Amino acid sequence: MITKRIIPCLDVRDGRVVKGVNFTNIQDVEDPVAMAKFYNDSRADELVFYDITASAEGRKLFTDVLERTASQVFIPLMVGGGVNAVVDFDRLLKCGADKVSVNSGAIRNPALIGEAAGKYGSQCVVLSMDVKRADGKFTVFAKGGRENTGIDALGWAYRGQESGAGEIVVNSMDADGVRTGFDLEMLEAISQKVTVPVIASGGAGCKEDFLTLFNTVPGVDAGLAASIFHYRTLSICDLKKYLRQNGAEMRI
Amino acid sequence: MTAIIDYGVGNLFSLACSLEYIGEHAVVTSDRQTILDADRVILPGVGAFGGAMEKLKAASLVTVVREVALSGKPLLGICLGMQLLFEKSREFGEHDGLGLIPGVVAPLSDDISGYKIPHMGWNKLDIIKDDALFSAIANKDDAYVYYVHSFYAKDCAENTLAVSEYGVSVTGAVKKDNIYGTQFHPEKSGITGLAMLKAFCNMGG
Numbered sequence: 001m002i003t004k005r006i007i008p009c010l011d012v013r014d015g016r017v018v019k020g021v022n023f024t025n026i027q028d029v030e031d032p033v034a035m036a037k038f039y040n041d042s043r044a045d046e047l048v049f050y051d052i053t054a055s056a057e058g059r060k061l062f063t064d065v066l067e068r069t070a071s072q073v074f075i076p077l078m079v080g081g082g083v084n085a086v087v088d089f090d091r092l093l094k095c096g097a098d099k100v101s102v103n104s105g106a107i108r109n110p111a112l113i114g115e116a117a118g119k120y121g122s123q124c125v126v127l128s129m130d131v132k133r134a135d136g137k138f139t140v141f142a143k144g145g146r147e148n149t150g151i152d153a154l155g156w157a158y159r160g161q162e163s164g165a166g167e168i169v170v171n172s173m174d175a176d177g178v179r180t181g182f183d184l185e186m187l188e189a190i191s192q193k194v195t196v197p198v199i200a201s202g203g204a205g206c207k208e209d210f211l212t213l214f215n216t217v218p219g220v221d222a223g224l225a226a227s228i229f230h231y232r233t234l235s236i237c238d239l240k241k242y243l244r245q246n247g248a249e250m251r252i
Numbered sequence: 253m254t255a256i257i258d259y260g261v262g263n264l265f266s267l268a269c270s271l272e273y274i275g276e277h278a279v280v281t282s283d284r285q286t287i288l289d290a291d292r293v294i295l296p297g298v299g300a301f302g303g304a305m306e307k308l309k310a311a312s313l314v315t316v317v318r319e320v321a322l323s324g325k326p327l328l329g330i331c332l333g334m335q336l337l338f339e340k341s342r343e344f345g346e347h348d349g350l351g352l353i354p355g356v357v358a359p360l361s362d363d364i365s366g367y368k369i370p371h372m373g374w375n376k377l378d379i380i381k382d383d384a385l386f387s388a389i390a391n392k393d394d395a396y397v398y399y400v401h402s403f404y405a406k407d408c409a410e411n412t413l414a415v416s417e418y419g420v421s422v423t424g425a426v427k428k429d430n431i432y433g434t435q436f437h438p439e440k441s442g443i444t445g446l447a448m449l450k451a452f453c454n455m456g457g
Contacts (some may be wrong), residue, residue: 001417003374003396040399040442043373071269076398076440096265098440121299123370123400166370223374251374251396 001249003116004214005045005080005222006236007199010035010230013052015061017230019214027090030230032065033072039229040073042236043252047073048101048169048224070096080128093124099138101126101169104142107149110163116162122196125167127160129153131186132173138186145173153186155191158169161194168194172202174229179205179225182213191219199224207234209244214248254453255290256324258282259311260296266308274446275328276453284316287332289397290455293320297332301341301357301403302333305349314350321352326455327431333403334426334433343403353428355408360401370402375436377424378445383413384455385425388447395444397424397436404435430456 010017010032019033036047049069051062059082067110070077079092080101089100100120106112106127130141131153138153156169170190172183182203191198200213206226213223228234237252244250254271258262258280271278273355287293295317297304308314320327329337338349341357349357350417374396379386379420389395399416405423416436426433432452438445 001376002371002399003376005373036346042444067265070266072273072447074266074270074273074439094265094402096263096269098266125374160403166372175275197368197372221368249376252394 003045003249004220004243005199005211006240006243007046007222007224008039008044008047009048009226010222011052011199012062012081013053013063014058015065016091019050021172024250027184033068035230036069036073039236043240044075044236045222045251046076046078048078048080051079053082063091066092066095066097071123078126080126085112086115086119088122089120093120099124099126101128103128103130104144106160107134107140107142107151110159113160113163113165115178117166119194122164125165126158126169127165127167128159128169128171129156130171130173131190138189141173154189157190158193161196165196167197167199169199169201175203175212176201178203179228181205181209182223184213184216187217187220191217197221201225203230210239211246211248212242214243222243250252253277253290254281254292255287256280256294256296256420257287257313257317259304259307259313261307262296263302264296267294267296267330267439270446270449271453274450274453276449282311282313283443284312288319288323288427289314292326292328292452292455293317295329295333295336297330297336298400299332301332301343301349302345302347304336305347308336309373317350321350321431324430326452329433330354330439331435331437331442334435335403337426337431338405338408341403344442352428352431353408353411353433355405355423355426356413357403357405359403360418360422361422363406367419370400371404371418371422374398374441375418375422375424377414377416377436381413383427385413385427385448385451386453388451389444390447397434397438397441399424399433399436405433406416416424421429425447428439
């Protein structure tokens with residue numbers, strides 16, 4: 001049986017890991033390569049790196065971080081942030097990324113998903129979406145959650161899949177950083193719309209939240225979190241043992 | 253030295269890094285003589301079967317891979333590289349493979365329903381025939397490997413070393429004489445994958 005995946009997410013700015021709570025109030029945490037090795041050793045199933053750098057110098061630092069990580073950590077690496085064109089896929093895949101996630105770049109240019117999937121295969125292309133309840137529906141936000149696009153999240157997820165995205169990361173802005181559990185209602189709605197793997201993000205506060213996620217929304221394949229892992233509130237080893245003991249298929 | 257065959261299909265950065273990490277000198281190359289001089293050879297690959305065979309032909313590497321296979325040197329096909337070892341593929345039409353291992357490559361969707369395709373993620377490795385390839389895995393009864401694929405090798409039970417369950421027994425690892433193949437990515441399968449690469453690099457030479 002295929003396992004459910006546990007994925008720590010590292011937001012990287014100017015070569016360092018940071019974690020925002022509700023996308024603001026960012027605090028410096030640690031060195032990304034050391035952290036990636038730590039997570040690899042604690043049996044993370046995959047790592048996500050988001051480049052939240054704006055400057056060209058920061059971007060170079062990020063690709064250096066990615067290359068150094070890929071030469072020492074041998075689990076899948078998903079990378080996102082600032083992906084606006086096929087050349088960005090090319091740049092990141094060459095530095096050791098296995099999958100590239102696109103968010104605002106796909107909102108600005110929906111054809112990007114299909115172009116990238118055609119060139120590199122669907123398994124490389126991940127649609128990442130920041131979703132929030134607005135105007136009585138699940139709505140896609142852009143630019144790190146600052147801009148309401150008015151796009152219906154369920155339709156966007158489906159369109160992403162049909163365009164060639166091989167996986168979808170759903171980040172609940174309502175749940176992000178609050179640590180009161182994943183947004184089960186929204187995840188259920190989205191996972192009903194697509195057949196590609198869905199990665200749930202936002203809201204994890206304790207190990208029980210992951211068990212509830214996998215038990216309540218079987219269409220979700222992976223749970224992603226940042227702060228609870230970064231601040232070592234929860235160890236990935238312990239979490240995975242707990243989930244396996246409670247019936248989830250887990251690599252431990 | 254291990255030669256990783258570069259024929260313009262996919263990114264070989266991680267694979268080369270994984271070999272260096274376990275202390276094996278790896279050379280990414282499309283040069284015939286370098287490949288033939290290597291102690292062992294890896295045939296990687298991602299993407300579509302037909303396109304990959306065309307590229308292998310265009311780079312005049314089909315006969316080189318066959319020569320390696322015949323020489324008795326260890327040869328390892330990974331993911332699409334494993335699929336190319338078989339006789340043919342029914343991926344978007346029908347394509348001839350290298351024909352080094354009996355069997356065909358077929359869409360997973362022909363044989364399973366109700367499962368997400370591609371088969372992407374970590375799956376348990378069920379070892380059917382123990383082999384030197386698995387000798388360095390710490391806990392063979394609890395080993396997981398990372399897969400990303402929509403097509404799989406079938407009608408190859410005789411040469412199958414390990415499978416993973418995904419609605420059907422997915423061929424995970426195969427061996428015929430000196431020729432190995434893994435559908436999963438050992439270079440992305442954590443310590444279990446590194447253990448298999450290490451074992452492979454201890455063969456030949």
